[in-house]
Amino acid sequence: MSLLGQLNQDMKDAMRAKDKARLSVIRMVKAAIQNESIKKGDELDSEEELTVLSREFKQRKESMVEFKSAEREDLVASLEAELQVIEHYLPTQLTEEEVLVIVDEVIAETGASSKADFGKVMKVILPKVKGKADGSLISKLLKQKLS
Incomplete structure (x- = not known):
């Protein structure tokens, strides 16, 4: 339905x-x-x-x-x-740990290494977690990983 x-x-x-x-x-x-x-x-x-x-x-x-x-x-x-x-x-929301795993996977997949790659990584992550995770949480975790 x-x-x-x-x-x-x-x-x-x-x-x-x-x-x-x-x-x-x-x-x-x-x-x-x-x-x-x-x-x-x-x-x-x-x-x-x-x-x-x-x-x-x-x-x-x-x-x-x-x-x-x-x-x-x-x-x-x-x-x-x-x-x-x-x-x-809404679909069941991902935990912070689950989002962190996805962030790590995408960083490895895209070869991102600095804050300059932030947009490139977000473009790949957002479709994967659409509706399942808050964008601000993803952004926060990604900034921590890329700094």
Whole structure:
């Protein structure tokens, strides 16, 4: 079942359960996917749906950092709940150790040896971990390895 189909089914389930918070998040994610589909002018494949889902997750995570720094605990709590719902649809996230193994493999594969090779290595890593690892974590680990 496609992500959009899963979202439709879960939306119905949330309506039946009268789970307004979950329903709201599912509707937002579904709308984001549909808007992207309209922009493209065609249905999204699973890779593109995953990209939209990852973007929604990242936006909320960044907002949560801002709300925490502003000491808005009420908003932080609601964002944490939204993140949990979105995380349900994302593939299982790689651990830092797993990402480190991939970074090491790609560095060896590309022959990277300095910070100048950063972009070349990222270009190879990102498709391998799409939706499974945070870009900032990859960037941090790669910078440590190339310095």
